[in-house]
Amino acid sequence: MQSRIAYLEKERDFIKGLYSDMPQVLNMISKGALLSTLLGNFKNKLQAQLPNAYCLFIVCDKDCSQWRLQYKDSINGSLLSSNGQLVTVPQALITFAASPSCPKRHDINIQSSVDWKHWQPFFKDHGFSDASIVSVSDGQGSIYLMLAFQREETLLEGELMALALDSYASWLDAVFEREKADYQLLEDSHRDPSTGLLRRFSFDNSFGIVLKDSRRHFQRAALLSIRLLSTSKVDDAELKVLADIMQETVRDNDLIAHYDERELVMGIRIQHLEDAEIVATKLLKSLSNPRFSTNRLIRDGLSVGIAFYPEHSSLEQLHQAASFASDSLSNAPGFRFEFHGSYYGTSAELYSL
Incomplete structure (x- = not known):
């Protein structure tokens, strides 16, 4: 009973931290804040919510042929070539990005996984054992992926990690819907909706x-x-x-x-x-x-x-x-x-x- 109570209290605090600033987030989205600003805020929010995990943010095209890091730091530098491009992309990540019907994934034992073999030196250097991933399409040909790498000794409960991933996906979906609405309003102001031709x-x-x-x-x-x-x-x-x-x-x-x-x-x-x-x-x-x-x-x-x-x-x-x-x-x-x-x-x- 005590362990259950402790978990529920932890869950309460996690949810409270996750949604404490939601009114401000919704206000920024509703005002049409810059995409780069919103994405940067979400990155900082998620990393603060997952202090024992390392979050990596990647964007790829819908054909999964072009990949780039959204943010570079001292940790992910080993994944990049001298010109700042990802040296290799693990098969696990390619398969996941190409499967929009499965927007979340959790892999264990990534240091010995064949699908993650290209990044295993990176995992071993930092002691990462698990990877949780979420993907969101912007509807314009790009896929935004967030990867949360964890260490075995500080693993977050699966339900809480899933909640964090779902929240990130919801934030991005809201931003992309707003961008889509702005585009449609712009199109409607230029085109006659009855014909689709220019006014x-x-x-x-x-x-x-x-x-x-x-x-x-x-x-x-x-x-x-x-x-x-x-x-x-x-x-x-x-x-x-x-x-x-x-x-x-x-x-x-x-x-x-x-x-x-x-x-x-x-x-x-x-x-x-x-x-x-x-x-x-x-x-x-x-x-x-x-x-x-x-x-x-x-x-x-x-x-x-x-x-x-x-x-x-x-x-x-x-x-x-x-x-x-x-x-x-x-x-x-x-x-x-x-x-x-x-x-x-x-x-x-x-x-x-």
Whole structure:
């Protein structure tokens, strides 16, 4: 009974120390403190909570091919090469990081374990006998691992170590959720959630940067005015399908915006005039797939007008020229170029001038 009471008192004190400053931690997370600041605080908190253990903090990529220490000190220096990189990574650690469904692990007798053989000199130098590990993914391709090495004579009860690992994982999860929320809020402020396309203001800013870069580096750009030929009321679900196809069809660095319910505008960087024709042809070909036959917006067709920078030096001029080129199709599906005030059906005709 006395031993049970002693353990419960120890557990009480452990939990009290672990969560005593939780309001301050939550306040820091809610205010969006820097990730490096929060991680540093968690490191100090955990090391203070586990005074008889040595905590090692490592980050690896999701493919478990790149590993780095978050914090270097006089103890872990023997694990590093002359250029500050981990010399070797034990198989136990690689296997654990590659198994996100098992976020915790406890290994005993690590000084004689084959899976830990690369670090056994390190363990023997410091008398480490056990390793407790927890992993947390940031959802962006990185895995954060915390390893608590213990000595046999000062082993912490397994339940208390598990509690410490769970707490660390919860803190990191909260931080990464906050980072994710910040990103989503930023994305929502730039993109129309109904289409996933850039909002008008964001498109203007983004394409403005493209034009500035084009002037600086003597590059070309093109603006595409894509008009819906359907006269029916625009259905948001059908429009979203069209927007998704456009994003899948064009290159990752192309900029797309939904200006109004009858026009989509796309700005792209190009090297040659025919590059814009390739994009327009690819887009119209993708939309001709029979699986979109029930989508009225796609079925009724699109007219695409294309204008070029530096022939037109501002977004307003480019948009006006592209719109005129689209109108020149007289509500017929297809694409047409505006070039020096005239309209052409292929890029080859532009070079014949």
